[in-house]
Amino acid sequence: MAGANATISEGLGRYSIGEKLRTLRLRKSLGLVELGQHTGLSAALLSKLERGKLFPTLPTLLRIAMVFGVGLDFFFTDERKRRVVGVVRKQERVRFPERPGVQDVPYYFECLDYRTTERKLSAFLADFQEIGPEKAKAHSHPGVEFLFVIKGSVTVKIGSDDFPLEAEDAIYFDSAVQHSYRRRGSKPCSAVIVTVP
Numbered sequence: 001m002a003g004a005n006a007t008i009s010e011g012l013g014r015y016s017i018g019e020k021l022r023t024l025r026l027r028k029s030l031g032l033v034e035l036g037q038h039t040g041l042s043a044a045l046l047s048k049l050e051r052g053k054l055f056p057t058l059p060t061l062l063r064i065a066m067v068f069g070v071g072l073d074f075f076f077t078d079e080r081k082r083r084v085v086g087v088v089r090k091q092e093r094v095r096f097p098e099r100p101g102v103q104d105v106p107y108y109f110e111c112l113d114y115r116t117t118e119r120k121l122s123a124f125l126a127d128f129q130e131i132g133p134e135k136a137k138a139h140s141h142p143g144v145e146f147l148f149v150i151k152g153s154v155t156v157k158i159g160s161d162d163f164p165l166e167a168e169d170a171i172y173f174d175s176a177v178q179h180s181y182r183r184r185g186s187k188p189c190s191a192v193i194v195t196v197p
Contacts, residue, residue, distance in 0.1 A: 009055075017061070017075050018052040024068045025050075038067045086116030093125070104135045107181060112192070121196045128154055128183035128190065136180040143197040145175040152189025155182045165191075 025035055032043040048054040093110040112123040148170045156163045156171055158179045163171055183189040
């Protein structure tokens with residue numbers, strides 16, 4: 001039985017659950033007592049979990065996960081299999097319309113970083129279509145955005161200001177402000193868009 005326990009401990013140990021708990025707590029600048037108040041768990045128990053002296057039950061882990069807004073899968077990613085390097089081949093990319101079900105699609109996009117876990121940014125390849133100005137739907141999202149034009153001409157509207165961009169131009173802006181994109185002319189136009197929450 002002792003051998004089985006050691007195997008179980010070793011199997012769980014490679015997931016570094018305690019380290020992940022500690023990382024989440026420190027990211028939020030929470031003390032053990034404060035985290036205990038949020039989870040209903042004692043600071044002593046939380047300390048043992050963080051130091052790997054004890055493994056949490058799934059209900060206990062779920063209580064902690066809910067405080068930090070992560071799923072249980074966050075804790076069960078094997079660090080050795082974690083994709084800190086994610087290569088996406090051209091032929092693997094999938095093309096999506098910006099909005100499904102609309103007749104005039106402003107642009108199609110392909111995710112450039114979907115193979116990477118725990119991404120700190122999102123990168124897309126956008127292929128802009130020829131549409132009327134009224135079809136360029138404005139949107140906003142928290143964070144910042146960076147756009148680099150690969151080819152063609154595009155106008156990025158940020159708030160009430162228009163920013164015409166040509167091939168190899170770039171723009172960085174606060175994406176919490178309403179913004180939209182519109183291709184100018186009939187020539188193909190594509191850009192790389194990076195968003196950071």
